[in-house]
Amino acid sequence: MSLRVVLGLAGAYVVLLAVVALEVPLGLALRDRVDAEVRAQASAQASIVAATAGDLFTVARRPALRALARRAAAAAHGRVLVVDARGVVLVDSAGPAAVATSYASRPEIAAALRGSTVQDTRRSQTLGRDLLATASPAVHDGRTVGAVRVTQSVAAVHRAVRRSWVTLGLLGLAVLLLAAAVGALVAGRISRPLGRLQRAAEHVAAGDLTVVAEVDGTREQQSLARSFNEMTARLSRLLRSHHDFVADASHQLRTPLTALRLRLDEADAALQAGGDPEAARRELRAATAEADRLTKIITELLLLTRAPGTLALREPVDPVAVVRAAAARWEPAAAARGMSFAVRAEPGPAVLAAPADLDRVLDALVENALAYAPPGTTVTLGAGAGAIHVEDEGPGVDPDEAEAVFGRFHRGRAGRATPGGSGLGLAIARELAARWDATVALAPRRRGGTRATITLVAAGPGDAPWGAADGGAVEARS
Template sequence: MTRRLLLTYVSFALLILVSLEVPLGYVYHRNEEQHAFAQLEHDAEVLAAFIDTALSRDDAEQVDLLAHESGQRLGGDVDVVDSRGELLSSTHPEKHPPGDLARAADIRTVLSGEGRISTRTAESGGVDVMSVAVPIHPGVSSLGAVRVSVPLDPVDSRIHRFWLILAGAGIAVLLAAALVAFWLARWISKPVRALELATRHLADGTLPPAAAPAGPPELRRLADTFYATANRIQALIRTQHAFIGHASHQLKTPLSALRLRMENLEDDISPAGAKNLQAALTEADRLGQMVETLLLMARSEQRELPLEEVDLPAAVAERVFLWSPLADDRRVGLSTSGPDGTWIRALPGGTDQILDNLIANALRVAPAGSTVTIGWAVRDDRVELHVVDEGPGLSPEERVRALDPFWRAPGAAKDGTGLGLSLVHKLAEAGGGDVALEAAPGGGVDAVVTFAGLGQHVQQAAGTRQ
């Protein structure tokens, strides 16, 4: 941002300098040329007056002397012609063949009476010159004309020197403007950089202390509002985490005591009430599972949790063994497939929780006689776990919403909490992975969990699979 502001300010200053200095340079150029011609015109008229006096006395030597002295004083050339354009005197007669001056446009203009003074710029001998032609006697063109020519180098030198002065002044002003612009850009962008840093820290779960007020008032007010909002959000998050953790922890003890008391009632309950007691125990177990899930979700939202190395095939085999009785009771098969020696990184206990929730969801929707397939595959440095059921499946919108906490599919069984897939999502992300629900090829849902693999073990597993 500082560079962009600096570039904007310097570009604006450069535009102002160019718009001011270029017209000023051209005005000086024109005025300098006009002043040079006016001065040369004055010198030519003075010389013409002296020559007029010398011609009135028929003093040709005096005319030559005046012409050469003036040419030497002005650093140029002087030509004197009569009324026919014939050369009377010149500081460089060898340059003018007979009749050459009579054909010159400026002298012809004066001799013909079309103009009292004729000025021009031309090139003579490879040198740019300026010349002025005036009549010898003012108002009487029949007496002849005087032309004075001087090089343009002195005028050009003054003009170039002025352009250099303008350029130097412009560079100095531009440097000063750049320094001021840099200070302004730093001053304006300082609170923006502080807000950027604070936003980055806030995304990581921390917030640096508010910096000293700096920058424009609008940005200071924005920074104050941001810090107040960020502190409020952090306070709400801490309160939420504390509430979930405390509430879940406080519920565990009375739930355990309640279940123990209900189990102790089995001998005192008549056979007719045994079914209701068993239902109450099931609900207590479900409530206890919800409490454990809430605790695990609260812990998974912490930022720096250690990861453990997990033998995925062994973890799958253990969970399949534990879920087999329920699967047999529902007449649903459990099958596994994947390369041996596949190791992953996950939160401690997170892999078992992920497998339990995915298998429980699959068994809940799988029809009798179907199979739930648990498979895993190696994809570069990642490992994908697939839990595929043959249930009714979900629409694309429902597959996206299924990862939200407490969301349940329409017509789902009442024994669920709506937290299972949300917990799977949080555990996978906390371990550096991800979760996606896809449509299974034969209907149903393919729950795909991506884990971070261990380089050496992943390569060995990929080689075994090939």
């Protein structure tokens, strides 16, 4: 059973309960009211005729008495009898058949002739049905000169009550149908967004991650649709990352694997009978270098599969401390290349970053600077205005390639002229920085070389400032 049907049935059931709860007491009250109105009308008509008939008992005024009885019968929807003091019928609204017949034995007539007004329901043996009989004495000059009886069929009263019940039932049915129509509209409005979301989920299950769920419906449904779209977008990014990993790995690992195999074959050939052990050792050392290069490429590829679409926990970080720590880590490598470091820091607010990832990003930029700058030059690390800078004095990045070098395995003209490197360092740096809303960019310097910039998010005003005690000091390392 669909959600739309369930919601429609639930709404109809609630409305049905409400209609029953309202109409049953209303019907009972209406029944009592109709019964009371019928009795009151009969009593009123009997009293009116009795009050007037006392002056019309003479033979000469008998036609006026008959006319009065007919009008009262029409008003009461019943039968009106007028009897004299002996109980003999003088006038019958139903016709002359009962005229001159004695009704003195009828209990209501007898009671009225004794001066009492009576109303009761009894079984008529003559008619074979239940009657509501109302009798009032007719008084003239203080004497009871006769009686007036109004009889009504109880079945007619019941029919009136049933008509009221039918009217209420039809009204309740109309309300139920209207509520069902409104419920169907509401159920459709609720179920349609869920149906569209279900179809979108089926497309995703079939492998189509490009499908986008329409964001509409209630606030909760809109939130669900947005969460679904975010989920599919992230799945798409992750699958694309894995696909890229497989493609990049299959392409990039082929070269070092081939080189490793050739080196090992050369070493094996050198160790054959009469071979050169020294040549074999050189080939084995070269094979080890290829294995190290292979290990580095695999490690960096695995790191790239983790970075896209994931979020890192940010915390306030002191950029001056980060820059100085990086200079300390890379000082031996710089010294081995005959290069030096300079650290520039300006006072300012703290920044938000993932400390481990920030170190890895900065290491990639410093390694890049050391790889391309010539010996005897200086790599400058700077921190200030919500950014960290790495400047070198190498050949510089071509402006046309400043963005392209962040692609996986892309190496610019300067990179292709320099041996080593995997072409993954800058890609890793940018994707890691994106995990905590930072950006990485390269630009050529006016005086030659490249300036790499990590733009960071400033911490809130409640965080302690960093670098103020240093007064913007410049530190040189060699």
